[in-house]
Amino acid sequence: MQYQSQAVAKLYFTAAIGLFAGQILFGLILGLQYVVGDFLFPAIPFNVARMVHTNLLIVWILFGFMGAAYYLVPEEAERELHSPGLAVLMFWVFLVAGALTILGYLLVPYSGLAQMTGNDLLPTMGREFLEQPTITKIGIVIVALAFLYNIGMTILSGRKTVVNLVLLIGLTGLAVLFLFAFYNPDNLVKDKFYWWWVVHLWVEGVWELILGSILAFVLIKTTGVDREVIEKWLYVIIAMTLITGIIGTGHHYYWIGTPEYWQWWGSVFSALEPIPFFMMTVFAFNMVNRRRRNHPNKAAVLWALGTAVMAFLGAGVWGFLHTLAPVNYYTHGSQITAAHGHMAFYGAYAMIVLTIISYAMPMMRGRKAANSNRSQVLEMWSFWLMTVSMVFITLFLTGAGILQVYLQRYSDNPLPFMVVQEKIALFYWLREVTGLVFLIGLVLYIASFFVGSKDPEVAVEQAASPTA
């Protein structure tokens, strides 16, 4: 750690990990409710648990992005953060607002929460992923503005690197697009149309810029490859992201009342969206192969490579699987969607946050560059357990999805939804058991922060013999 103020990232990362654990617990509740329908009913109905699961996901990823920015922006800009105090203040504002919102979901019936928080004045609640009360949304905007101001000032008055610039563009886009969460017309088609400007243009647009810049930063640091080379790759990757991803939004405009030409625009452009993800994989492996140093933090390099591969599989391959309009006609809103959503979110955004945490946390906890061997080995075990179980969760949901689509939508005698759900329950059981393995991986991950923390650090620095 080169600058004192980078240390505020530690708060953000710690909160991210805590909320991640909460997310997984609620995922397991959901998974059980899929097969034991009355589990926790009516105390915690499925929709409530689902809101908690997905909102915790979004919030911990946002904590991770902000932590990543507070850590890497000063180092790239070669100066202290503009205002560490503001960063700490905003941390507590965000954490308290987030905690109150989750408690609101769990303790008050949702319609009561809507009433308490004055949803009638500016109705924004009750749409997927955007369930937060309007005042929470306003809070998010305030936190985002303060955050952008803080890192913006740091970047503008320091060394300007491509990593910082791309990160700033991505984060600004994130904040600007979120404003569409406040647009909720009575016209359902228009509501849906602009809802995707938040959801799609986040995960298949500006978030990829954030992903790319964090990945580039970690690769610069761990491989020692020339910054010029890495920055060129970064530009090409994010160029492909926005060139394909913006019009690619059309893959959500096939069946929601929008004109049918979107079937062409959406299919063609979104079919190209895997390209930037594929390039990211080639990029990461290339840089590691051409490394000029063997960084002692092997776990961080593993996370970085893992992110590139899993993002490509989850977003690129599983996204392509159902993105062409004639396929999507049958798979739209099925377990195939859930399968893709899980691997893509985990592979791209959960894993990039775990990557930067893995890289930065040892230094913020007083190490020179890396954790002890024991701690790293445990962390790498957790990497494999979580990642492999996510692959299997995806495969089981895909199996469920194929059967669901066939039985409910494709066969000559389409069966009712609930009848089909019972027929495919085996896959849901398998998903739930695999989810328990994921939880074990997460427990080991958290344990890796405590195990071997008194052991000596992995020996620093042997020069590498580049293989390329």
Added chain:
Amino acid sequence: MSEAFTKAMARNIFYGGSLFFLLLFLALTFDTEGALPDRDNRQAITEKVAMGKRLWEVNNCIGCHTLLGEGAYFAPELGNAYKRLGGKAGIIGFIKSRPKDGIPGRRSMPQFNFTDEELDAIAEFLKYTSEINTANWPPNIQG
């Protein structure tokens, strides 16, 4: 990547390409806004329908169901519920008759204790939704 392809070229592709496709997207959006009145059944949006949409939202129905294929996958698609359940009466009857403590062992829908007016509004909203032109989706009545 080859040496002849410089970082400045990559940067220009990023800015130029993104700007071009952003503008194209905005143009398509503009065109879509113009085409929507013929497809989105807006003439059917009454006070009642708007009230129904609000009730749909503040009870977080999307947390279990899909609507036009978007939402959660725990419970049936409702974009065509008006047709599948046999009109407004079918919808109202179903929502009203949910047992307070659920159905043992099965996925159950909560009892929301709606008033008659609220039930009517929700049914109107689902009727309006079922008449949006969705390019023939879902493939069949099962949703």
